[in-house]
Amino acid sequence: GNSVTQMEGPVTLSEEAFLTINCTYTATGYPSLFWYVQYPGEGLQLLLKATKADDKGSNKGFEATYRKETTSFHLEKGSVQVSDSAVYFCALSDHNTNAGKSTFGDGTTLTVKP
């Protein structure tokens, strides 16, 4: 079956530090890949996505590249801010599985200190 493995947290960084959160996946077929972010007290919201190999998703200074050869979709940001403190979820959707069902990673908690 499909699975998503992401870097265990929590991750604590100082403001303006470089961020990497690793995500690898297992899937049959050609999944779409997502990063969602959850701010305290809120639901998850899409941060970025990529639908095919070598695509780069980007938003709010965050980037992730769909790497089919390494089955990875690592999240990066060059300079984090305190406002980036949140839980980040890597996810995939794959039409070969139960149509419509996405698979989520366990989430990585990021805390950015001033």
Added chain:
Amino acid sequence: DAGVIQSPRHEVTEMGQEVTLRCKPISGHNSLFWYRQTMMRGLELLIYFNNNVPIDDSGMPEDRFSAKMPNASFSTLKIQPSEPRDSAVYFCASSLLAGGQTDTQYFGPGTRLTVL
């Protein structure tokens, strides 16, 4: 667009009582998902619907939980009877299923349930 709407936002009830959570998906979306989130177990998919039909309810914890989607704009998740271990944040999400693949899921703000 109002986004996914959930009610109530907070619910406090006593063990043994019936609890009903409500969700209004984004208009035009044809998939709806119910999740539960706790510190111990993380984010769990309980059940999801395509075109109002339940597709996979393997995540529903036990017979005390039931979900319905009578039409494209409304769904309920019911717990009867409720137990303290059901305390969690329950999220509803909707998406547009096209070509057999789910696109972005849009989450509601959640219902924080506390069972005393």
